Amino acid sequence: MRNYLWITFLTLVFHDGYGQMDASVRIGTEKTHLTEKQLQLISDCFDVLPNQAQLSIALIENGNVNYCGFKKEKDAILSIENSGSVFEIGSLSKVFTATLLANFILDKKIGLDDNINKYLNFSLKDNVEISFKQLATHTSGLPRVPISLSSPDLSLENPYKDYGEEELRLYLTEKLQLNNEPGTKSAYSNLGFGLLGYLLEQIDNTSYEDLLRTRIFSKYQMSNSTTIRDQVQEILIKGLNDSGDKVPNWDMATHIGAGGILSNVDNLSKFVLAQFDDKNEELKLTRAKHFKVDDNYSTGLAWGIITMDSGEVWDWHNGGTGGYTSSMILNTRTKNGIIILSNISALGKLTANITGLAPKLMKTIE
Helix, strand or coil: CCCCECCCCEEEEEECCCCEEEEEEECCCCCECCCHHHHHHHHHHHCCCCCCCEEEEEEEECCEEEEEEEEEECCEEEEECCCCCEEECHHHHHHHHHHHHHHHHHCCCCCCCCEHHHHCCCCCHHHCCCEHHHHHCCCCCCCCCCHHHCCCCCCCCCCCCCCCHHHHHHHHHHHCCCCCCCCCCCCCCHHHHHHHHHHHHHHHCCCHHHHHHHHHHCCCCCCCCECCHHHHHHHECCCECCCCCECCCCCCHHHHHHHCCEECHHHHHHHHHHHCCCCCHHHHHHHCCCEEEECCEEECCCCEEEECCCCCEEEEEEEEECCEEEEEEEECCCCEEEEEEECECCCCCCHHHHHHHHHHHHHHHC
16 A cells, blocks of 8 residues: 655755755645655656746546645745646647547548548648548658748747638648658647647537537536636646746647647546546547557557556657646556646756656556
8 A cells, every 4th residue: 555645844855956955845734645756756856947837736546536736936845736727738739639530530520531631622732632540640741830830030939829721721732741651650740730620620610619618628527628718817827938937828820729728637637537438439549559650659549659668558648838848648457647737838948857757657656
């Protein structure tokens, strides 16, 4: 049985890059379900994070959810309640776009192997043919982003904001260049998932937000999840860069299906728990191995599927925007999972500390 700790005050020593310093981790007067190992991993992560950094974490063990939240203030790490606080979740949005796709497939609106071409009211340059499956498994051959969004002169404060439907159409009809033949290689593409979200909107003649609300958020009681920032402004945590300065939120425009959702660990944990229901066909479809990369890694619909040395299978996805980094891992056999949301930019060097923490914490419960 795990040695749960009841802690009111814990002092840890860690390195700040310039010398040794003491930092206090105040856990408060309530019990925590974190082990010493888990607390150490979290404090090690905070070592390099700036003041005002927050982590909002859900640890799911055997289908039971425990939340913990931390914030760094004046070089002290404080325990806070932030399971209801909202963050941009970045590319975790792709899992939801893939779930919408699975929903459409099960409703027989489209077929997974259907070419997207017949659902567009314009032709792709050079009559390129791409399937829904290829978009959802990152095997479409599309680049990571359109060429205008990869310019070194592009401001990263809110880079997708002005990339609207006309810009997308112009790129796909006149400037499209594939990196490889569709279906032959898995190469991550924000453009591919942006296009997938756009297609689903066109097919259902509704907005991406409405698709999420009616087909996912209402089903899984995700009441504080949205793509409309004004709806959650009062509980939205401000994003930071590596120096701890506040940065603008991102508006994803036609790339909304690639990274436009805002949510919290309370809502996301409900979505993860639903993954453990073997009767949920739409979620099972997203987690099926649709493209084999190597013996230990395959892609589902959005999900990365990793076979660990232990033989356990993890479904994984990370996310990030200009002010946020997120990570989600689950194991449907053990009903374990980790969700981490943070207000640390995915554009800097500190993002790896967040994404690296998730598998470390996952290993403590596997």
